[in-house]
Structures are given as C-alpha cells and as structure tokens.
Amino acid sequence: MLEPFAFDYALMVFSSTLGVVQFVAAKNNLFGIMIFRTRLVLTKFLSMPLVLAPFVWFFFLGEPRNIPDTGPGLEANTQTIVFASSAAIAIAVTFVISSIVNHSWGSNYKTKDEDFAEGDFEGMSVFQKTTFFWATIKIFIKPQGSP
Amino acid sequence: MDSWIVQWLNKGVGTFGIWDEFIKAMMSDYLVPVSCSLVMIGLWFHGSKYLDRESNQIVVCIAAGGIGAANLIIAVLNSFYFRLRPFEVLDLNLLFYEPTDSSFPANFAAVGFAVATAVFMKNKKLGLFLGLLTLLGGWGRVYAGVHYPSDIVGGVIIGMFASFIAYRISKMVPWVLRIFLKLARRIHFA
Numbered sequence: 001m002l003e004p005f006a007f008d009y010a011l012m013v014f015s016s017t018l019g020v021v022q023f024v025a026a027k028n029n030l031f032g033i034m035i036f037r038t039r040l041v042l043t044k045f046l047s048m049p050l051v052l053a054p055f056v057w058f059f060f061l062g063e064p065r066n067i068p069d070t071g072p073g074l075e076a077n078t079q080t081i082v083f084a085s086s087a088a089i090a091i092a093v094t095f096v097i098s099s100i101v102n103h104s105w106g107s108n109y110k111t112k113d114e115d116f117a118e119g120d121f122e123g124m125s126v127f128q129k130t131t132f133f134w135a136t137i138k139i140f141i142k143p144q145g146s147p
Numbered sequence: 148m149d150s151w152i153v154q155w156l157n158k159g160v161g162t163f164g165i166w167d168e169f170i171k172a173m174m175s176d177y178l179v180p181v182s183c184s185l186v187m188i189g190l191w192f193h194g195s196k197y198l199d200r201e202s203n204q205i206v207v208c209i210a211a212g213g214i215g216a217a218n219l220i221i222a223v224l225n226s227f228y229f230r231l232r233p234f235e236v237l238d239l240n241l242l243f244y245e246p247t248d249s250s251f252p253a254n255f256a257a258v259g260f261a262v263a264t265a266v267f268m269k270n271k272k273l274g275l276f277l278g279l280l281t282l283l284g285g286w287g288r289v290y291a292g293v294h295y296p297s298d299i300v301g302g303v304i305i306g307m308f309a310s311f312i313a314y315r316i317s318k319m320v321p322w323v324l325r326i327f328l329k330l331a332r333r334i335h336f337a
Binding site: 009012013016017020021023024025027028029030051055058059060065066067068069070073074076079083087091122123124125126127132135136139 | 168171172174175176177178180181184185188189192193194195196197200218243244245246247254329331332333334335336337
C-alpha cells in the first residue's frame with residue numbers, strides 16, 4: 001500500500017497525465033484516444049484544468065510537501081517508480097475508456113489509406129482513424145489482401 | 148562571493164508569507180521533475196505526421212538518456228567530493244527540510260537542464276520554459292539556504308553536458324533508437 005504522501009503524488013501524476021494526453025490528442029487530431037471524440041475545443045478546454053488543478057492542490061492546498069526524502073517524502077528512485085506507474089496507468093485508462101466510449105467508431109479502418117504516408121499506419125497515426133482497441137485487433141487479424 | 152549571495156538573498160525569508168509559499172512550491176523535490184516528465188509525455192504523443200512524431204520521440208529518448216547520464220556524473224562526483232550545505236555553515240533562515248547529501252552539484256538543476264536542453268533542440272519555447280522553471284527553482288533553493296549559486300551553475304552545466312552526451316550517442320548508434328521506435332510503432336505506442 002502507498003503511504004498517504006505517495007498516494008497524493010500518484011494521484012497528481014495520474015490526473016495531469018490524463019490531461020496532457022487528452023490535450024495533445026486534441027491538438028493532433030488523434031480522435032481514437034479522445035474521450036470526447038467529436039468535441040475538439042471542449043477537450044482542449046477541459047484538459048488544461050485537468051493538468052493544472054492537481055498541481056495547485058498538491059503544492060498549495062494539501063499537506064506540506066517539503067518533507068525529507070529520507071523520511072515520509074519520496075526519494076528519487078521511489079519518485080521515479082511512482083511517477084512511471086501512475087503515468088502508465090493514466091495512459092492505459094485513456095486507451096481503455098476512449099475505446100469503450102468510441103466503440104462503434106473506426107472498426108472498418110483500412111491499414112492502407114491515401115491519407116497516410118508510407119509506414120504511417122503502424123504508429124499512433126492510426127488513432128486519427130480508429131481506437132486503440134480496433135487498432136490492436138488489426139495487429140492480430142490482418143484483413144484479406146493486406147501484406 | 149557564493150556565501151555572500153546566499154546570505155543576502157536569505158534575508159528576504161519570512162518577509163512575505165505568500166511569496167515564501169510560492170518559492171517553497173517552486174523549489175520542491177517534485178515540481179520540476181513532474182513538469183519535465185509531463186512535457187516528455189506530451190512530446191511523445193505530439194506530431195500530426197509520422198516523421199514529426201518520430202523526431203519528438205527521439206528528443207524524449209535523448210532527454211531520458213540525459214537524465215541517466217546526469218545522475219551518473221553526479222554519483223561519480225559525489226563519491227570523491229562532498230560540500231556542506233549553506234545552512235550548515237552560515238547563519239540562515241531555512242525554508243526547506245535539511246538535505247543530507249552533498250550541496251554540489253544541484254541534482255535538481257542537472258535533471259531539469261538535461262531535459263530542457265534536449266527539448267530545446269526540437270522546441271525552443273518549451274525548452275526555454277523548462278529551463279526558466281528550473282532556474283526559478285534553483286534561485287528558490289539559494290534563497291531558502293539549501294544551495295550555493297555555484298551548485299546551481301554546476302548542476303546546469305552537468306545537465307547540459309549530459310544531454311549533449313546522450314545526443315552524441317543517439318547520433319553514433321541511431322539504429323538502436325529506430326529499432327526501438329519501430330517496435331513501439333507496431334503496437335501503436337509510438
């Protein structure tokens with residue numbers, strides 16, 4: 001179990017990462033990982049407080065944060081582990097929720113498309129056309145005639 | 148000179164409570180590392196075209212390598228040089244907890260500048276933002292009596308140098324990064 005301080009830190013990182021990913025997704029038209037897929041402006045607008053509010057809460061409104069890293073605070077290695085775990089969970093939650101919310105969108109996307117540059121269909125650009133779920137399914141089930 | 152600057156800045160501690168609270172947040176162990184890491188996450192996803200995104204992701208890898216190199220340099224330096232903190236030597240109003248590790252170099256500044264330098268190569272505004280954020284935190288640590296100005300300067304130089312090393316390595320073995328990114332792209336993580 002996480003100590004209360006580590007839990008607060010993890011919560012701040014989780015929320016801020018969600019906000020950053022939503023903001024960048026909206027900026028780059030990665031609709032497949034947006035929770036409000038058809039609301040670009042709303043997503044950008046909501047993601048900013050999602051990033052900033054946890055900072056304000058953690059540093060200014062919560063418990064004192066300047067505490068020894070040899071005591072209740074987080075020393076560098078623990079801080080790195082908690083950050084990486086929280087950020088990874090936030091990204092996974094983004095992929096899962098956006099796949100559920102947009103479940104009927106992008107199921108028939110093509111892995112070869114004139115809108116994509118050569119090699120582009122492999123990476124995150126697929127999220128301009130489909131969700132993480134459908135993109136992952138396509139890794140395992142190649143459509144007929146595809147290389 | 149170093150001690151004089153610390154003593155002169157530290158006279159301000161306790162004058163304005165709100166200002167002290169702001170500085171406490173800026174110099175905390177968490178604000179700069181979290182901000183740098185969030186910028187790295189944002190850059191990883193950023194780029195509407197495949198090539199744009201790939202160059203951003205290479206920058207993120209260089210920044211991560213820079214952090215590793217900076218920590219390695221600091222570990223080596225600390226193994227043969229230990230400098231006492233200003234609050235242990237001078238009569239100061241401490242605005243922070245009492246760290247027990249060496250004052251020189253400032254780890255905080257080294258890590259912040261390792262990321263800022265790497266990000267600056269691709270995105271000048273973001274790189275400058277991270278650099279200024281780190282400098283403000285560094286200034287706060289001098290003001291609070293936990294670092295000398297030369298510790299911050301040392302940290303900045305080490306951070307920039309570490310990023311430069313990571314950049315040179317990425318140029319020497321670019322295929323390592325390309326293979327890593329290609330694999331990540333296959334599962335839609337890059």
